[in-house]
Amino acid sequence: MxxxxxxxxxxxxxxxxxxxxxxxxxxxxxxxxxxxxxxxxxxxxxxxxxxxxxxxxxxxxxxxxxxxxxxxxxxxxxxxxxxxxxxxxxxxxxxxxxxxxxxxxxxxxxxxxxxxxxxxxxxFQTLAEVQSPKFMVIACADSRVCPSNILGFQPGEAFMIRNIANLVPPLKNGPSETNAALEFAVNTLKVENIFVIGHSSCAGIETLMRMQDDVEVRSFVNKWVVNGEEAKLRTKAAVAHLSFGQQCSFCEKESVNQSLLNLLTYPWIEDKVKKKLVSLHGGYYNFSNCTFERWSLDIERCSVEPGQRRPELVVLLLSRTGLSDAGATMISQFFVLSQRGDSIVFRDYRGEVQKGSAEIFFRKVKFWKEDGQEEAPPVFNVDGVNYFHVKIVGLLFVATTRVNTSPSFVLELLQRIARVIKDYLGVLSEESLRKNFVLVYELLDEVIDFGYVQTTSTEMLKSYVSNEPIVVDAARLSPLGPTSMFVQGTKRMPGIAVTKSVVATEPGGRKREEIFVDIIEKISITFSSSGYILTSEIDGTIQMKSYLTGSPEIRLALNDDLSIGRGSGSIYDYRRSSGSGAVILDDCNFHESVRLDSFDMDKTLTLRPPDGEFPVMNYRLTQEFKPPFRINALIEEAGTLKAEVILKVLSDFSSSVTANTIKVQMPLPKYTTRASFELEPGAVGQTTDFKEAKKRLEWSLKKTVGGSEHTLRAKLTFSQDSHGNITKESGPVSMIFTIPMFNASRLQVKYLQIAKKSGGYEPYRWVRYVTQANSYVARI
Structure with a gap:
């Protein structure tokens, strides 16, 4: 108007x-x-x-x-x-x-x-005498973009100049009001930060993108926006295959980068930047979804010559709900592959990486033979493209990027994307992904925008995602074991009960009121050749998944004798408590929704659970604990080119508990040519195998009851004399297992209270314990 x-x-x-x-x-x-x-x-x-x-x-x-x-x-x-x-x-x-x-x-x-x-x-009276702002802000003159309102700059905090498309002309283009403002701000006001802010739907950038290269520039607007010509050329080179609107969005950020580079063409700015007296920052405000991105220019990695590549950027994101340090992350592609290498989901956000990246990745992972490793690491580089991947329930979740970004952040992002998809689909499998591909793509477009992470909150995504999931039969699935326990009694229910979508409703429009709490512990132990424990550690998490309507308040009570930190002056002493039943955690952290008002007094956590699956508490324990399995390994020469291996596994837990999915592996000498096995009499549900290509012995047990012992004898044949080095060239023995309804740390949930909405409100409450092997190793 x-x-x-x-x-x-x-x-x-x-x-x-x-x-x-x-x-x-x-x-x-x-x-x-x-x-x-x-x-x-x-x-x-x-x-x-x-x-x-x-x-x-x-x-x-x-x-x-x-x-x-x-x-x-x-x-x-x-x-x-x-x-x-x-x-x-x-x-x-x-x-x-x-x-x-x-x-x-x-x-x-x-x-x-x-x-x-x-x-x-x-x-204000002080400001009337002198100004000393720390920031100079260069923003677009667009009426929808007001840095003082958006970023909260107060009078005296920022020296501002606004022009069409927030452009900074290079020094060679001659004098302008922007040059004069730069000179005054840097040399007279001594600002410490120069902040160039672009925005979405910029008419100036659209004008630049529509300009014909061979047409004479006549209007004042065209003569000004031509200062961003280098950004336009880079945009055309990088995303020419995208729509015009997407190209403009790309160029809106590239023009900010170009302005940052142009700032370095001014000697007094470049000198102060090199001396770290002035920092250069870029920003991008998207007013269609109210997001803001901020990045910084690294002068040591960039070139100021026209036509050169754009600088490496350190990106800090502002999420939909406010400021959040999201680390240095910008991904180009995200895809999910099956075990066969089929592309189930593929989303290209920036068009910077070739379309065949999924095939390149799968071939590299399948035939990995580098650095003496049998399996590809989570992060590797091929032809300038960084590949990040995690394997979840047999599926490969992969992200690619050409920029140098934080590996730990991207790997965590992949885990969270998988968790969000599981929250919506209920079951994370190839079948569920294929049947719900429309919903999955809608989620990916909301989680990541143009390569930048927006949010991974299931609760927040509910406001943006409209598709309903297609229910997949989960009768054959049991991700954490089949056993669950009702808190108030001995009622049991299958583990598949938690394989429901948090957004889908039950038949008839009703929703079953229930909540699931999992205490999952992953054990890392190293045994010496004599059977003594050298190192031991438990990484645990209390995982919660809520199907309660209205997010009622929940109180979750843990052990009364729980203590955190060995050196915290606790009444519990480590040496005395190791056999006393007390639980001493080295450290822990809690979900943002958890209140700790009464935790020190009665070890009670109070929270209102958000939608989806989330970790209530993560903890670590290195206190001495009783290992669930004991492994004894013996290898002896039985002739010139023969040897015998004896493996014994003792289940050192209660006979009322049954472990499943047990696998014992032992690397053998490289010159091993054959292996024959002998199981104990009456063995049921046990299999053995010799992986000749990997020179590895594998022993699998379908299940084992607490207190039982199992033995395996293996006779090896060699192609050459071992010269007495069999023990040095064999092992160590490693073990994989899952034990439902058992936890080595003795951390327990005493009770789980849910605030009542009405007199007849009695939601179901389920708690289960799962212990898994993380790194369970015995030396020979």
């Missing part, structure tokens, strides 16, 4: 101000006496300000005088700011009818004076 501003002469002044033409000057705030406020309060809002009709040259405002009704005192106790807000609302109503917009300006100014200026009078 364009304001119809006309030069008019007013014969009657506004209250507390003298007006001529387009300007007004407010009198000192002290001039607005109580008499005036009393006068203003004593009149009905409809009569407190009346505008006379204008004949085009003369307009008056009939307003109460400051000296009017001097004896009248305030009667209703309203503060001046409240009156101003009421007047502003009235003025806005009149402005809709075509009346004077400057009334609104006046009241906003008076509100600023009452709310801000007078409350920080000392600060």
């Amino acid at each position: 364009v304001w119809p501003i006309r030069l008019v002469q007013r014969t009657a002044a506004f209250v507390g101000s003298s007006v001529y033409g387009d300007s007004f000057q407010c009198l000192p705030f002290s001039s607005l006496t109580n008499s005036f406020w009393g006068s203003l309060r004593s009149r009905p809002p409809s009569n407190s300000m009346k505008l006379a009709k204008s004949d085009g040259t003369h307009m008056t405002a009939s307003l109460p005088s400051i000296k009017e009704n001097p004896q009248e005192a305030p009667s209703n106790g309203l503060k001046p700011t409240q009156e101003l807000m009421g007047c502003e609302a009235e003025s806005m109503a009149r402005s809709d009818c075509g009346q004077d917009f400057f009334d609104i300006m006046k009241h906003r100014f008076l509100s600023f004076k009452g709310h801000k200026y007078m409350k920080e009078l000392d600060h």
Whole structure:
């Protein structure tokens, strides 16, 4: 909307101000006496300000005088700011009818004076004498982009210049108002940061992208935006295959990068940047979804010559809900592959990596033979492309990028994306992904925008995702074992009960009220050749998945004798408590929704669970604990080219507990050619194998009951004499297992209370314990 501003002469002044033409000057705030406020309060809002009709040259405002009704005192106790807000609302109503917009300006100014200026009078009086901002902000002149409002810059904090497309021309282009502002800000004001801010739907960038290269530039706008020509060329080279709108979005950020590079063409800026007296930053505001990105220019990695590659960037994201340090991350592609290498899901966000990257990745992983490793590491580089991957339930979740980004961040991102998909689908499998591909792609577009992470919160995504999941039969799935336990009794239920979507409803539109809590522990132990424990550690997590409506308050109580930190001055002593039953955690952290008001007193966690699966608490324990399995390995020569291996596995836990998915592996000498096996009499559910290519012995047990012992004998044949080095060239023995309803740390959930909504509200509560091997190794 364009304001119809006309030069008019007013014969009657506004209250507390003298007006001529387009300007007004407010009198000192002290001039607005109580008499005036009393006068203003004593009149009905409809009569407190009346505008006379204008004949085009003369307009008056009939307003109460400051000296009017001097004896009248305030009667209703309203503060001046409240009156101003009421007047502003009235003025806005009149402005809709075509009346004077400057009334609104006046009241906003008076509100600023009452709310801000007078409350920080000392600060503003100091600013009246000198300014010393730390920031210089170069932003677009677009009316939708106001850095002071968006980023909260206060008076005196930022020296600003705004132009079309937030461009900084290079030094060679000659003088301009932007050059002058830069010189004044850097050399006179001594700013420490220069912040170039771009934005979405920029008309200046669109003009630049539509300009023909061979057409003479005539308009002022075109002559100005041509300063971003290098950004346009890089955009065309990188994303020419994308739509025009996507190219403009790309160029909006590239123009910020180009402006950062152009800043270095000014000697006084480049010198201060090299001396670390000035830092250069880029920003991008997307007002369509209210996100903001900020990155910094690394002068040691970039070139200022035109046509060269853009600088390496360190990216910090502002999420939809506010500021959050998201680390250095920008991914180009995300895809999910099956065990066969089929591409189940593929999303290309930036068009920077070749389309065949999924095939290149799978071949590299399948035939990995580098650095003496049998399996590909989580992160590797092929032809300038960084590949990050994690394997979850047999599926490969992969991200690619050409920039140098944080590996740990991207790997964590892949884990969280898998968790979000599982929350929505209920079951994470190839079948569920294929049947729900529309929903999965919708989730990916909300989680990541143009390669930048927006959010991984299941609860937040509910506001943006509209598709419903297609239910997949999970009868054959049991990710953490088949056993679960009801907290208030001995009622059991299959582990597949948690394989439900958090957004889908039950048949008939009803939703079963229940909550699941998993205590999952991963054990790392190293045994010496004599059977002694050399190192031991437990990495545990309390995982929660809620199907409760309304997010009621939950209280989860842990062991009374729980203590955190060995050196924290606890009443529990490590040496004495190792056999006393007390639980001592080395360290732990909690989910953001957890309140610890009573944790120190009674070890109770209070929270309102968000939607989806989330870790309530992560903990680590290195205190001495009883290992669930004991491994004994013996290897002896049985002739010139023969040897015998004896492996014994003892289940050192209660006979009421059954472990499953047990696999024992032992590397053998490279010159091993054959292996024959002998199991104990009556062995059931056990298999053996010799992996000749990997020279490895494998022994699998379907299940084993606590207190039982199993033995395997293997006779080896060699192609050459071992020269007595069999023991040195064999082992160590490693073990993989899962034990439902068992935890080595003895951490227990005493009770799980849920705030009642009504008298008959009794949701189901389920708790289960799972212990798994992380690195379970025995030396020979």
